[in-house]
Amino acid sequence: MSDLKSQTIYRSLRERILRNELASGTRLVLRELANRYESSDIPVREALRMLERDGLVEMVPYRGARVTTLTxxxxxxxxxxxxxxxxxxxxxxxxxxxxxxxxxxxxxxxxxxxxxxxxxxxxxxxxxxxxxxxxxxxxxxxxxxxxxxxxxxxxxxxxxxxxxxxxxxxxxxxxxxxxxxxxxxxxxxxxxxxxxxxxxxxxxxxxxxxxxxxxxxxxxxxx
Incomplete structure (x- = not known):
């Protein structure tokens, strides 16, 4: 069930990023995302890891995740x-x-x-x-x-x-x-x-x- 939820969150966030609804540099706050998708923290973390693998999200020390900034x-x-x-x-x-x-x-x-x-x-x-x-x-x-x-x-x-x-x-x-x-x-x-x-x-x-x-x-x- 957790895997299915993480995939749903992943697909939603990926599309929002690609549509630039979530612009480069936008911070992705774990608790806010969990509330939005009516989920626990675990599926959100997994979705963020998948987005990081895609190069769409980067993990910033002491600040959490944010949408990757193109250089x-x-x-x-x-x-x-x-x-x-x-x-x-x-x-x-x-x-x-x-x-x-x-x-x-x-x-x-x-x-x-x-x-x-x-x-x-x-x-x-x-x-x-x-x-x-x-x-x-x-x-x-x-x-x-x-x-x-x-x-x-x-x-x-x-x-x-x-x-x-x-x-x-x-x-x-x-x-x-x-x-x-x-x-x-x-x-x-x-x-x-x-x-x-x-x-x-x-x-x-x-x-x-x-x-x-x-x-x-x-x-x-x-x-």
């Missing part, structure tokens, strides 16, 4: 690594991807275009993750897949970009269209180059979030 250095380093890893994976996938996987990507593209049209950032974010997961999985290199997905998981807070920068949806989708063209053409060199360009482009947009917090950092979460 310019972290963004630059993360997207440098992600860009090169996903570039390699996408190039390999262009040679190895199956017709079934291409079909799954084509189906996702239809949904992503609809999400862009509706300006549905949360849904686009979920579809975007699935899109890249399929491509990376198709590369045929299990270690490369694990490394790439581990970085995705640890820095999932960067998905806030699709909630906070609405114009990023259309730009990302245009870049996805180019990658898809290269995959269908089995053009490994072009697919790798476009994947690298895509990650650099997203990283540049995420960098703007550092300078545009929606509220004062350090605010306590309200129950």
């Amino acid at each position: 310019q250095r972290e963004i630059e380093e993360t997207y440098f690594i992600r860009g090169h890893l996903e570039s390699i994976a996408t190039g390999l996938a262009a040679d190895r991807i199956s017709d079934a996987e291409l079909g799954a990507l084509d189906a996702l593209m239809v949904q992503m275009r609809a999400a862009v049209e509706a300006q549905d950032g949360p849904h686009f974010s979920d579809l975007n993750r699935e899109f890249h997961q399929i491509i990376v999985a198709a590369c045929g290199n299990e270690m490369l897949r694990e490394l790439t997905m581990d970085i995705w998981q640890r820095h999932s807070g960067f998905q806030r970009v699709f909630r906070m920068v609405p114009e990023r949806l259309a730009r990302s989708q245009a870049e996805h269209e180019g990658i898809m063209d290269a995959l269908h053409a089995r053009d490994a060199k072009r697919a790798a180059a476009l994947a690298l360009w895509h990650k650099r482009s997203v990283g540049d947009t995420v960098s703007t979030l550092v300078d545009k917090p929606s509220e004062e950092p350090g605010t306590d979460v309200t129950a």
Whole structure:
């Protein structure tokens, strides 16, 4: 029962953070959260640990938990690594991807275009993750897949970009269209180059979030 409650709290807090309802630097007070979710402290602690694993929450000595604050250095380093890893994976996938996987990507593209049209950032974010997961999985290199997905998981807070920068949806989708063209053409060199360009482009947009917090950092979460 405790595990189910912690998962419920985790999902709720994760969505509030990604929607920027809980801004960077917001303190997450254990007792207030427990009261809000009508829970004991234990499920809340477990939910906060899961959010810390995702890179969405950080534990501050003598102050407890707070929503992770994005830093310019972290963004630059993360997207440098992600860009090169996903570039390699996408190039390999262009040679190895199956017709079934291409079909799954084509189906996702239809949904992503609809999400862009509706300006549905949360849904686009979920579809975007699935899109890249399929491509990376198709590369045929299990270690490369694990490394790439581990970085995705640890820095999932960067998905806030699709909630906070609405114009990023259309730009990302245009870049996805180019990658898809290269995959269908089995053009490994072009697919790798476009994947690298895509990650650099997203990283540049995420960098703007550092300078545009929606509220004062350090605010306590309200129950």
